[in-house]
Amino acid sequence: MTTATATRAPSGLVSSDNVNGTDVYGRDGSHVGHIDHLMIDKTSGNVAYAVMGFGGFLGIGEEHHPIPWQKLRYDTTKDGYVTDLTEEQVRGAPARSDRWYADRDWEERTHQHYGVPTYWL
Amino acid sequence: MTTATATRAPSGLVSSDNVNGTDVYGRDGSHVGHIDHLMIDKTSGNVAYAVMGFGGFLGIGEEHHPIPWQKLRYDTTKDGYVTDLTEEQVRGAPARSDRWYADRDWEERTHQHYGVPTYWL
Numbered sequence: 001m002t003t004a005t006a007t008r009a010p011s012g013l014v015s016s017d018n019v020n021g022t023d024v025y026g027r028d029g030s031h032v033g034h035i036d037h038l039m040i041d042k043t044s045g046n047v048a049y050a051v052m053g054f055g056g057f058l059g060i061g062e063e064h065h066p067i068p069w070q071k072l073r074y075d076t077t078k079d080g081y082v083t084d085l086t087e088e089q090v091r092g093a094p095a096r097s098d099r100w101y102a103d104r105d106w107e108e109r110t111h112q113h114y115g116v117p118t119y120w121l
Numbered sequence: 122m123t124t125a126t127a128t129r130a131p132s133g134l135v136s137s138d139n140v141n142g143t144d145v146y147g148r149d150g151s152h153v154g155h156i157d158h159l160m161i162d163k164t165s166g167n168v169a170y171a172v173m174g175f176g177g178f179l180g181i182g183e184e185h186h187p188i189p190w191q192k193l194r195y196d197t198t199k200d201g202y203v204t205d206l207t208e209e210q211v212r213g214a215p216a217r218s219d220r221w222y223a224d225r226d227w228e229e230r231t232h233q234h235y236g237v238p239t240y241w242l
Contacts, residue, residue: 015160040140045190
């Protein structure tokens with residue numbers, strides 16, 4: 001990598017205005033969806049969920065599903081995220097109400113379902 | 122607090138679409154500005170900066186300044202953030218280029234200026 005390239009290299013930071021549309025890929029490199037928006041923990045400033053849009057992945061048009069942030073890993077070479085999510089996992093996730101983001105019980109079951117630690121201690 | 126109130130209590134989560142405009146108060150409770158947007162570390166999912174808008178605080182119209190996230194504390198009673206920032210601190214912060222968010226040297230000097238640890242290790 002030349003110095004000029006390094007200078008133009010993408011920053012590790014993204015504006016909260018610009019996260020929409022960031023691509024998410026499966027482990028095999030296939031495009032599984034995109035980030036519609038993030039849910040941020042106001043106290044810690046940690047991202048808690050990526051609310052992902054799935055198009056063809058679920059085969060029934062665009063659907064939005066909150067995915068625990070721990071399921072996504074940023075891949076600098078793709079400038080996107082990689083996940084080991086499966087369609088079965090997303091389909092089998094706990095049903096949610098409109099206020100899922102304020103339902104700690106749903107949050108616990110969801111993190112358990114996806115097999116990742118909760119974003120709170 | 123009644124159960125009904127608890128059920129309607131504000132969630133600890135906020136959408137990346139909705140962070141804009143969150144109020145920031147000084148230690149004396151005065152309104153010092155608002156959050157224009159956040160800068161999020163793509164890898165860790167941690168908020169790195171709140172880009173704050175200051176109106177009357179700086180006395181020269183709306184200005185935007187990136188403030189290290191560590192300078193803000195969420196106050197649930199206010200549904201906003203509290204900071205001990207001073208006008209002198211903001212005015213005296215290291216000058217920045219348009220690509221400050223990709224300038225690790227500027228980032229280090231800025232965190233040092235504000236007396237807070239960097240968001241990276």
